[in-house]
Amino acid sequence: MARRTLTAAAPVSEPELKAFARVAGRLLLAQAPRGAGTQALRRRRGAGLTPVDHRDYLPGDDLRWVDWRQSARLGRPIVRRFQVETSADWLLCVDASASMLAGHLWHRAREISTALAFALLDGGNRVALRLYAERVTGLCPFGRGPAHFARVARLLATHEPPQHGADSVLGACVAGISGRPSLFVISDFLMAEDPTGDLGRLAEVCGQAYALQLRSSRQHRLAERGPLSLVDVESGRRIAVQSGLTVERSAVAAAEALTARLRQFCAARKIAFGTADAAVAWQHILLNHLRQKVA
Amino acid sequence: MIAFSSPLWLAGLGLLPVLWWLHRRASRGRTLVVPSVLLFRQAQAAAGDAHGVRRLDASFWRRAALIACFSVALAGPGIQGRGSKVAVWIDDSLSMRSQEPGGSRMELGCRILAQSLTARGAVTATIESLSEPGAARRVTPPFSRESVCGDRPIGAPQLPLVRLMGRGVEHWLLTDGANPVVNAWATQAPLSRIVQIGKATENAALTRLAARASLADSTRLDLDVEAANLGTRVARRTLTVTRGTTQVSSAPLSLNPGAQVALRLTLPVDGPGALTARLDPGDALADDDLLTLDLSQAAALAVRIDPACAAPVRAALLANPGIAAAKAGGTSDITVTCSADLAPADPGFALRRGGQSRALDSRPRWLDLDLIDQMRVQIPLDRLHLRVWDHPLAAHPRDEVVLAAGDTPLAIRRAGFTHTLETNLDLEDRELAADPSYPLLISALLERATGRELAGGRVDARRLAASRIAPVTTLAAHAGAITAPARLDLTPYLLAVALLLLALELIFAALTLTRDWRFYRQPS
Numbered sequence: 001m002a003r004r005t006l007t008a009a010a011p012v013s014e015p016e017l018k019a020f021a022r023v024a025g026r027l028l029l030a031q032a033p034r035g036a037g038t039q040a041l042r043r044r045r046g047a048g049l050t051p052v053d054h055r056d057y058l059p060g061d062d063l064r065w066v067d068w069r070q071s072a073r074l075g076r077p078i079v080r081r082f083q084v085e086t087s088a089d090w091l092l093c094v095d096a097s098a099s100m101l102a103g104h105l106w107h108r109a110r111e112i113s114t115a116l117a118f119a120l121l122d123g124g125n126r127v128a129l130r131l132y133a134e135r136v137t138g139l140c141p142f143g144r145g146p147a148h149f150a151r152v153a154r155l156l157a158t159h160e161p162p163q164h165g166a167d168s169v170l171g172a173c174v175a176g177i178s179g180r181p182s183l184f185v186i187s188d189f190l191m192a193e194d195p196t197g198d199l200g201r202l203a204e205v206c207g208q209a210y211a212l213q214l215r216s217s218r219q220h221r222l223a224e225r226g227p228l229s230l231v232d233v234e235s236g237r238r239i240a241v242q243s244g245l246t247v248e249r250s251a252v253a254a255a256e257a258l259t260a261r262l263r264q265f266c267a268a269r270k271i272a273f274g275t276a277d278a279a280v281a282w283q284h285i286l287l288n289h290l291r292q293k294v295a
Numbered sequence: 296m297i298a299f300s301s302p303l304w305l306a307g308l309g310l311l312p313v314l315w316w317l318h319r320r321a322s323r324g325r326t327l328v329v330p331s332v333l334l335f336r337q338a339q340a341a342a343g344d345a346h347g348v349r350r351l352d353a354s355f356w357r358r359a360a361l362i363a364c365f366s367v368a369l370a371g372p373g374i375q376g377r378g379s380k381v382a383v384w385i386d387d388s389l390s391m392r393s394q395e396p397g398g399s400r401m402e403l404g405c406r407i408l409a410q411s412l413t414a415r416g417a418v419t420a421t422i423e424s425l426s427e428p429g430a431a432r433r434v435t436p437p438f439s440r441e442s443v444c445g446d447r448p449i450g451a452p453q454l455p456l457v458r459l460m461g462r463g464v465e466h467w468l469l470t471d472g473a474n475p476v477v478n479a480w481a482t483q484a485p486l487s488r489i490v491q492i493g494k495a496t497e498n499a500a501l502t503r504l505a506a507r508a509s510l511a512d513s514t515r516l517d518l519d520v521e522a523a524n525l526g527t528r529v530a531r532r533t534l535t536v537t538r539g540t541t542q543v544s545s546a547p548l549s550l551n552p553g554a555q556v557a558l559r560l561t562l563p564v565d566g567p568g569a570l571t572a573r574l575d576p577g578d579a580l581a582d583d584d585l586l587t588l589d590l591s592q593a594a595a596l597a598v599r600i601d602p603a604c605a606a607p608v609r610a611a612l613l614a615n616p617g618i619a620a621a622k623a624g625g626t627s628d629i630t631v632t633c634s635a636d637l638a639p640a641d642p643g644f645a646l647r648r649g650g651q652s653r654a655l656d657s658r659p660r661w662l663d664l665d666l667i668d669q670m671r672v673q674i675p676l677d678r679l680h681l682r683v684w685d686h687p688l689a690a691h692p693r694d695e696v697v698l699a700a701g702d703t704p705l706a707i708r709r710a711g712f713t714h715t716l717e718t719n720l721d722l723e724d725r726e727l728a729a730d731p732s733y734p735l736l737i738s739a740l741l742e743r744a745t746g747r748e749l750a751g752g753r754v755d756a757r758r759l760a761a762s763r764i765a766p767v768t769t770l771a772a773h774a775g776a777i778t779a780p781a782r783l784d785l786t787p788y789l790l791a792v793a794l795l796l797l798a799l800e801l802i803f804a805a806l807t808l809t810r811d812w813r814f815y816r817q818p819s
Contacts, residue, residue, distance in 0.1 A: 099330035164328070190331035219330045228325055232332040241338045243327075245810050251334040258333075 011110045011157055012282070017118040020283055024119040027290040054078045088182050089126045089142055091206065092117060092152075095187030096131040096138060096161045097168030098233045103216025104278050109186045110156045111282040112212070116184060117152045121145065127152060128181070130173045131159050133166035142181070167191070167234045170198035180207040189213050189262060192235050196265040203269050211266055212289055213259060213275040220251030297785070298416050300371030307366030311359055318355040354803070361796040368789035373416070381417045382461065383408060383443070384486075386470035386477055387426035387450050390764040393471070393495050393580040404469045404492040405444035411467075411488065412438040421464070425477065426450025449582075454480040472766035496765035497526035499550055500583035501534075504572045506593040509561065510616055516593050518543075518560040520572050524550030525763045532574040536560060538590070539568020548574075564594045580764050595619035596749060597627045598741075604633035604646065607728035611737040617749035618741070629745055633723075635686060644744040645717045650685025652721040657701035663743070674735050681705075682721040697743050706740060716744035 054070055057077035070078040094113050100106040113129065120127045121144055129152050131138030138159045140152050168191050183206035189195040203209040222228060222243045230239050241247050259275050266273030274289040299305065329335065391401045398406075412420050413436065422432045422443060427450065434442045452474060460466055466486045470477050471493035481489060503521035524530040529551055536544040544560055574584040599621040600609050612618055612631065621627035630643035659676045683705060690696050693710035698718070706718040718740060727733055742749050 102330040188330070190333060192333075220334050222327060222329070224325055224327060228327045230332050230335055231326055231328045233328050233330055235332075237332050238326075239332045239335055241335050245807070247335065247338040250338040254334040254337055 011107070011153075012114050012118075016283070017115055020115050020286070021119040021122045024115075024286060024290060025123050027287070053081050055081060088207070089128070089179055090117075090120045091142075091173075091177065091181045091183050092127065092129045093170065093173045093183065093185045093187075093202070094129065094131050094156075095133075095168050095170075095185075095189075096159060097133040097166050098162050098164050099168065099188055099190045099219075100161050100214075101163070102233070103218030105188055105214045105216055106161055108278040108282055108285070109214055112186055112286055114153055114156055115282060115286060118149055121149045121152075126181075129155060131155070132168065132170065132172045133161065134169050135172045136175075137166075164233050165236070169193070170195055171201060174198070174201050174205060177202075177205045180205065182207050183209040185209070185211045186214065187211075188215065188219070189258065190219065190234075196262065199262075199265070199271070200269060203271050209266075209269070209271040210289075211262070211271055211273045212285070213262060213273070214278050215255060215259070215275060216278040220248050220255055222248060297372050297374055298413065300373065300414075302370050304366055304369035304371075307369065308363060310362050310366075314355065314359055314362060318352070318358075357796060357800060357803075361793060361800060364789050364793035364796060368786050368793055372785040372789065374783040374785065380419050380421070380464040381412060381415065381467055381487075382421045382423055382464045383412075383467045383469060384423045384425055384455075384484075385444065385447065386452060386468070386474065387424050387447055388452055388471075388474050388477070389449050389582055390471050390473040390493075390498075390580060392449065392582050393493060393498070393764045395493055395495055395579070400471050400493040401444060401447060402440060404471075404490055405440040407490050407492065408467070408469055409438040409440050409443045411490065412436075412443070415465075417465075423455075424448075424450075425452040425454060428453055428455050452477050452480075455484075457484050460485055471764065472769065473763050475767050478767055491766065491769065493764065493766060495579035497528060497530065498578050498580045498583070498764045499524045499526065499530040499532050499548075499574055500580070501572050501574055501586045502555065502583075503557075504570065504586040504588050506570060506588055506590055508564065508593060508595050508616060514564050515561050516564055516590065518558075518562065518570070520558040520560065521555060522548060522550065522558075522574060523555040524552055525765070526578075527552050527765065530578075532576070534558065534572065534574055536570065536572045538562065538566050538570050541566075541568075543570075564590075566590070592747060596629065596741075596745060596747065597621040597625070599627035599630045601630070601632040601634065604631060605723035605728075607725075607733070608633065608646065608722055608737065611728075611734040612741070614734050615738050615741075615749055617738075629741070631741075643715060644741055645715070646722055647686055647688070647717055647719045648684050648721065648723070652682045652684055652724065655681050655683055655700045655703075655705075657703070659698060659700040659705055661697060662699055663695070663697045674732050674739055679730055679732060679736065680724065680726045682724050682727070684719045684721055686719055688717060688719050698740075706743070708743060716740060 054067060055078070057066060057071075057079050061079045065079045065081075067078050067080045070080075092113055094109050096106070100109060117127045117129065124144065126142040126144045127148065128142040129138070129140040130136050138155050140148075140155050143151070168187065170185065170187065170191065183202060185199065185202070187195070191198075199209075199211060222230075222241075225243050228241055228243045230241055231237070263273050263275075265271075272289075276285040276289065385401075385404075391399070391404070393400050395403055397403055417438075418435070420434050420438065420443065422434060424430050424447065426448065454476065457480070462485065465488070466484060467488045467490065468481055468484070468486050469490045469492070470481065472478055472491045473493070500523055501520070502523045503519060505519040506516045509515040509517050518536070520534065520536060522532070522534060529549060532548045532550070534544075534546050534548050535542065543562055544558070546558065548556060550556060570588040570590050572586045572588075577584050595616070596618050597620075598612055598618050600612060608631070613620060631646070632643055633646040633648065635647060635649035659681060661676075681700075683700070683703075688704045688707050690704050690707050691710065695708040695710070696704040696706070697708055697716070698704070698706035698720075705720055706716060709715045709717065721727070722737065727736075738749050
């Protein structure tokens with residue numbers, strides 16, 4: 001991959017991206033979808049089938065894979081197993097609604113998306129990016145290579161969520177998906193509707209799904225004390241609360257409940273789910289999330 | 296009862312409405328934009344009536360109690376103990392009516408007394424009058440100028456005996472220190488507090504206005520007018536004498552300090568209205584710049600004499616300068632009858648006679664005079680050769696016997712009749728008539744019949760030293776030490792409560808900050 005094509009518009013510096021790609025490459029490939037009896041390896045251009053190890057012959061195995069030399073040496077039929085060059089299509093769905101402006105969520109989501117796209121593209125995958133609010137507000141179709149990363153990075157760098165309004169509807173990303181790409185959703189999942197519905201529909205049309213929930217203390221911290229009229233930045237709904245530590249604790253509990261519900265839903269749908277505080281560096285967020293999945 | 300030593304600090308309670316307003320203002324909901332209200336839906340139910348009925352939280356009551364405690368504590372509250380009873384002696388002399396800046400001495404003094412009694416925390420105060428020692432009046436809090444003094448009469452001081460002043464109460468004195476007699480008494484009396492009021496010193500006063508029938512001309516009156524300067528500087532006044540609406544005299548006066556002048560005037564007996572003398576311009580004490588005299592008593596008494604009366608009786612009556620024979624056909628003030636039969640309804644002086652005249656068998660004496668006055672009267676009843684007619688005088692129960700010899704009445708003032716006196720003395724006795732005291736005896740009996748002084752023939756109005764208004768001395772040094780007030784000072788307790796509340800407020804603030812710090816410090 002020609003590094004010179006990296007755009008200066010990327011929210012993450014090039015050395016950071018390279019360092020992350022080296023570490024995250026193996027983690028991403030370890031989780032890449034592959035067929036039975038294959039091992040995930042980095043795809044090399046022009047590379048063919050490469051034997052990896054052997055095993056005993058089982059009925060049904062193709063006789064072309066019998067290693068006659070080993071069979072003669074061991075006195076029983078042995079077949080070869082091969083490395084399979086794998087590549088995948090990755091769809092990055094990033095929440096770009098107004099709620100992501102709180103607590104640098106959008107900034108962190110942009111960093112994570114950029115780094116993830118770089119690592120995936122560096123691994124030879126095709127990557128598409130969809131920024132969504134109440135609809136898809138930013139779109140970068142599937143592509144691969146440095147030039148495509150430049151498009152992805154430019155879109156992420158130039159896109160800004162609206163200051164208010166624009167409810168987040170994850171289901172808006174469902175349209176137009178084909179080929180069951182791998183899915184990576186980055187969002188705060190603070191939606192008027194239950195996010196599990198859209199997430200479930202999205203996971204159905206994708207091969208493997210990842211969901212990363214970004215959280216921030218700003219989501220439940222109230223800057224003022226006393227009775228307040230809280231206005232939802234997206235829907236504009238108002239509720240009256242008596243601000244205080246109890247209220248904030250209640251909000252934290254509600255956030256924890258949402259996370260638990262998402263985690264339970266994702267576990268049932270085999271969606272890799274993780275949550276992270278936006279105050280944490282993006283490298284830690286991504287590596288912890290990928291390492292957790294590998295473990 | 297709770298009293299405050301510095302009640303101005305109670306104005307701090309005015310901060311309570313401000314605090315209420317601040318809390319009320321703070322309790323009004325402000326709009327805050329949040330990423331999602333979904334997280335606060337549970338808190339919304341807890342907020343309940345956040346935009347309904349505004350209830351003030353506990354912090355308001357805590358802070359209100361803090362302010363109230365501090366304000367009241369700084370005001371110096373105290374509970375007055377029992378037993379703080381005060382007897383206030385008020386000098387009612389004329390000088391207490393002197394005008395000072397802010398009012399009369401009596402008004403100013405009573406105002407100070409009311410404040411002092413309140414500050415003293417007296418549970419009761421007995422208001423005693425130096426002019427009327429028996430007219431005590433008890434007042435209870437709240438004390439005011441009106442309740443302490445009210446409308447007080449003016450009178451010369453009749454000082455109570457020092458040894459009879461109760462020791463169980465505090466004795467206070469309100470005076471201006473202008474009367475040396477009161478001052479001397481104050482130095483001896485067990486007084487705890489002396490309220491001495493008044494600084495004015497200049498006063499010129501009319502001290503006497505007298506009139507009597509002229510001895511030379513029964514149709515005129517001789518007047519005596521006396522004025523004095525009781526101040527410390529030369530007083531220049533105009534003395535004006537009027538009768539009714541007619542000015543009789545007007546003369547400028549220049550009185551040196553302590554000087555006294557007397558003017559003698561004459562005016563006709565007949566004339567309407569009372570005689571008035573006035574000094575102009577007025578000074579601090581206006582009451583003594585005016586004297587009024589009723590001249591109706593100054594004219595000679597018109598007496599109609601019964602022709603049956605003996606010549607000595609007639610001569611003795613007409614010799615009195617205060618008596619004039621009534622003119623024929625004219626009106627008379629009294630009738631002197633000399634008869635054995637006297638109708639009871641006839642007013643006058645009745646000389647009853649009848650039967651035989653005999654000498655008295657016991658010493659006669661005036662029953663309407665006490666012993667000292669008996670001695671003062673210049674009629675030697677013991678030496679007079681008094682005889683009495685056999686015709687007895689019957690005294691009814693309501694009649695007043697004015698002269699008697701033992702149990703035998705000699706002169707009776709009949710009840711229910713004016714100017715009626717009966718006597719059965721033999722006033723026609725020649726030996727008695729020859730005595731120099733005979734006219735005086737006739738005059739004394741007639742005075743008792745008319746109730747009017749005839750021998751002097753003078754009416755007057757006078758003032759003595761009561762017009763001195765300059766304080767003679769400062770009496771405060773003679774006041775005894777006031778015992779420590781039996782008062783429970785609540786200030787330390789309230790301050791302790793206030794500090795406790797303050798500490799509580801600080802603890803609450805620290806706890807809130809700590810909780811917030813711990814909460815916000817941990818990552819979500």
